[in-house]
Amino acid sequence: AQSVTQLDSHVSVSEGTPVLLRCNYSSSYSPSLFWYVQHPNKGLQLLLKYTSAATLVKGINGFEAEFKKSETSFHLTKPSAHMSDAAEYFCVVTDRYSSASKIIFGSGTRLSIRP
Amino acid sequence: AAGVIQSPRHLIKEKRETATLKCYPIPRHDTVYWYQQGPGQDPQFLISFYEKMQSDKGSIPDRFSAQQFSDYHSELNMSSLELGDSALYFCASSSGQMNTEAFFGQGTRLTVV
Secondary structure (H helix, E strand, O other): OOEEEEEOOOOEEEEEOOOOEEEEEEEOOEEEEEEEOOOOOOOEEEEEEEEOOOOOOEEEOOOEEEEEEOOOOOEEEEEOOOOHEEEEEEEEEEEEOOOOOOOOOOOOOEEEEEE | OOOEEEEEEEEEEEOOOEEEEEEOOOOOOOEEEEEOHHHHHHHHEEEEEOOOOOEOOOOOOOOEEEEOOOOOOEEEEOOOOOHOOEEEEEEEEEOOOOOOOEEEEEEEEEEEE
């Protein structure tokens, strides 16, 4: 069965400092992993995705994530936070060979940026 | 590029009324998912369709029903609305049942008063 755990419900960093949002997954087969961002009262926007190609994935707005199979992790990072990065971030896993067509969300991490 | 379109964007209904939410997937996408996101909650999977057939079912109340039509758009019908149904309802679409990237609509915010 698939599952995803976001280890931090809230992360607060200062503007210009690095961001790390942690995500661990569980998948029976070959997972596809995604990070989505949701700004207040807005829809979900795809930041980046991993689908079994390169393990280091670069996304939009300077975000990137590394798929580490040995650690079952897919942490999201950004070298320098910007005020506009303040939002809710969701780690998502899907099972590429599963017949179930669910998209499994983590519980979300709220990122706050201090001036 | 065309995205997933949901309508209406906002909806206010009274208790015990019915509501119909619509989702128009990206062209050539054959899979549609419905999610419910309560205030401060992560999205909860309701139901999905592949090629106009229900493919998976999550925590969808019996008061809700959904279908996917021949043009691949989907409708979520909600009856006997309760205050707790107030939420943001997302629709997503993808191509193929065996999981590819899903694209989300902007959501319909339903408020039950």
